[in-house]
Amino acid sequence: MESSIATRVRNQLGRLTPTERRPALILLDNYPVAGLETVAQFARRAGVSGPTVLRLVAKLGFESYLDFQQALRDELERRLQTPLAKAPEKAVAAGEDGQGAGDFLAAYGRSIVENVERSLAELSREEFEGAVELLADERRKVLLLGGRFTASQALHLYQHLRELRPGVALVEGQTATWVEHLLDVGRRDVLVVYDIRRYQDDVVRFARAAAGLGAQVVLITDHWVSPLAAVARHVFPVRTVMPSSWESFSAISAVNEALIARVHERRWGPIKKRMERLEALRGQLAGE
């Protein structure tokens, strides 16, 4: 229940005056360093006066600015000590950074970030734009399909894409029911399929069948590349390998979002109208 000071700030955000909110947001943006500076520095950074900063910390429930800073330091100290690898000599031996070695989150995060960076960097711009072109074209229906672990990725893209355009369908549920989706697939239509090792039989078969019907297949796969690459129009190999025995799909998530954002950007006009209508309809439904 002990909430961090950042959380306390966020919870109070509503009760603050507009001017007080400025330093509050600055603090959250540069957490917690901004709060460790002097009042004057902090105030200048936020473009407000000293007393405003002091009123802010008072509203946050601190006796004084010094109390506030002490609380920030205490929190920072607790956060920076690594509770898992309680091996201080390792950190000292690793040495170069003072601490952080042996920090699971930091190490794991570095791997994820590297995967995302490399995946996006290695991604062909032509393939990307090509796929966006397909997804942005409202005359084409779009089918989405994922495997055992990647169903959530398909769902992710589906949740966003269906707000941006009509004619988006998610292939889900029992494998036996999938075939119904093939009924109306034509050569203009698009199938986005997620297939990572171990490449799933039913997914592969479905995608092959769709391709056989003329559908444009966009394949998102790991960098060993699914056999589906043979029938795919656009292939996105992303990095999933981690130092642990587990794989990471954050890079897939990043590719998804890049696609969404780009479609959004490319068709800003119609999409804006569509989203306004969505808002209106939503209001109608809720307003009952």
Place this chain on the structure above:
Amino acid sequence: MESSIATRVRNQLGRLTPTERRPALILLDNYPVAGLETVAQFARRAGVSGPTVLRLVAKLGFESYLDFQQALRDELERRLQTPLAKAPEKAVAAGEDGQGAGDFLAAYGRSIVENVERSLAELSREEFEGAVELLADERRKVLLLGGRFTASQALHLYQHLRELRPGVALVEGQTATWVEHLLDVGRRDVLVVYDIRRYQDDVVRFARAAAGLGAQVVLITDHWVSPLAAVARHVFPVRTVMPSSWESFSAISAVNEALIARVHERRWGPIKKRMERLEALRGQLAGE
């Protein structure tokens, strides 16, 4: 440019007097928090007098104690901004070369990466380990719930967690059916809920109800923080803001995977057995 103040201290360690070495080591042990306190606090912590601390700081090459603190803050800020990236200047350089500002993928990727980095860096180690503790405990049932856009995140965690342990359930489908999940919720059980702005009424109500029944709530939210924070045991504020008008959930994805990987690591023995059984069963099913 000197790499880090910590290394500067280590290099000077030999040239210090015995008494000066005490605060120096204290600083390295509680880096950099000790140095952000007042001279008096720092001195007391190290069991020396104020002037000794000042002489130490002078020997490290700083004009004054305030200079020293400013340098520490600058370093901390830089570090928290790109805590994991090896080469922050690379990103800047990449932004200006060749494909330049027109490279949508590069710019977008940089934003995602920054979100992921900062989210993981700002994440409290205590909260993280606490949540892992809950999720790794097989005696506790785990419920997962996401909102309109975060359902895929809940699904993502669900897909992996159910391989690692029994007693995991995903709250999905029509809102009216959710209530059935509350039937068997007790005070040992855990609810992982994803709630980002605009915080969804039905999700908030469900989580409140679960908390009312004594469930431990783990909340994953954006950095404006869902009102559910009030009833949550562990809160993870994640950065979702992008330069575009669209938000990114890649950081949520990263947090998910960090949780999964850590549970995996913590309970490696039983999980390994469980996954072997899963393989065997899968073979049986497929083998007809």
Place this chain on the structure above:
DNA sequence: ACCCTATGGAAATTTTTGATACAGGAAAGC
């Protein structure tokens, strides 16, 4: 044994910094 030097802390001094009172001004209410 004596002196000399290096070292560290107590106290005094100065600087910086946080806190407060007050006034101008905008927004809200009557």
Place this chain on the structure above:
DNA sequence: GCTTTCCTGTATCAAAAATTTCCATAGGGT
């Protein structure tokens, strides 16, 4: 349209902190 209330910055003051000065002491060398 006037009053009232609520914000917010300026100017000022008090407190706290950094810095300096100076002296005590310990250890080593002659």
